[in-house]
């Protein structure tokens with residue numbers, strides 16, 4: 001039976017009877033894909049794992065709590081035989097053969113009429129890897145090939161350009177805090193498919209070096225803006241490139257909608273009739289403290305965290321932040337863009353009731369090789385920033401969570417910073 005390679009095919013199971021014999025680990029692993037394929041699944045088994053039972057409770061499968069009996073495979077289109085009883089499995093596969101039902105055998109691939117490929121998905125495509133020879137079956141190898149292909153497609157190291165589905169337009173991609181591994185899978189893939197990338201200074205700059213030479217990389221800070229505002233000039237650059245039929249990625253630091261002006265760009269593109277997709281990113285407001293060993297919440301310590309922009313001082317009439325109210329909160333305050341103004345921010349918080357002893361940490365260039373953490377209190381932070389020469393970009397964390405981390409000797413090493 002195994003002298004010829006298996007013939008690969010995609011079964012369209014929607015509404016079709018699929019019989020699964022045995023409710024153990026094999027069923028647990030295979031059922032989600034069968035459910036996703038829309039099969040009318042009947043599980044025949046006296047027992048089932050809690051996960052399989054949950055699928056039955058959710059109505060995703062019909063569970064008959066009994067052993068296999070002759071006749072169960074009548075009218076089935078496909079069968080998965082995976083009971084713990086070898087003799088029952090053999091009888092079931094004989095029945096499947098007689099009724100010409102394609103069947104997978106968990107205990108004896110040689111006796112099966114069908115094999116399950118190692119499968120994975122990426123952007124609307126299923127990658128299925130089958131071994132060609134049952135005697136030389138090496139499931140780990142097929143799974144490794146599947147992983148290599150799917151992961152490569154997801155992280156952009158394997159580029160398969162879309163020819164029909166690919167539409168020109170703009171993707172606003174949140175690139176995360178800086179470590180190139182902290183961009184989303186979707187963001188990385190769009191980057192790999194881009195013709196033009198307009199990038200901010202913050203974010204995963206290392207990824208730009210990996211782009212193929214034909215990709216035009218534009219530094220957003222260097223777009224000339226003459227009589228326009230800088231943001232308007234960036235919007236115009238996005239629109240112009242998209243109008244030339246190019247795929248444009250606007251690569252931003254963190255998340256596009258956290259002090260990232262993402263919505264302004266979206267509005268400008270919509271006004272110009274340009275299709276735009278927005279890909280969320282890992283915001284520095286949570287990930288940078290985390291990279292320095294500070295959780296923004298901690299049980300029994302902080303039940304809230306508030307992210308604030310510190311780019312204008314508390315007494316500046318343009319400020320939209322209610323600092324006196326923030327001073328009354330007991331939880332964590334995370335201040336972005338606040339290095340220059342932190343002295344005045346701290347004074348305002350103390351003047352409205354926050355203790356001068358409140359711990360403060362400044363995390364500069366978080367998640368990059370240059371990451372640096374400087375600790376202070378509300379009373380000392382203004383002077384500490386000057387004395388230590390803390391420079392933007394930095395995330396400032398104010399609150400007791402600053403002190404709940406592991407001592408440096410026991411803390412896990414961040415993945416990138418040295």
Ligand SMILES: C[S@@+](CC[C@H](N)C(=O)[O-])C[C@H]1O[C@@H](n2cnc3c(N)ncnc32)[C@H](O)[C@@H]1O
Nearest residue numbers: 254255258260283284336337365366393394395
């Ligand atoms: C214009 S805001 C953009 C925030 C971004 N959209 C986000 O979600 O992280 C820029 C500020 O984010 C913070 N920031 C971003 N990346 C950082 C990093 N790697 N380390 C420290 N602070 C960072 C700094 O406070 C910086 O001044």
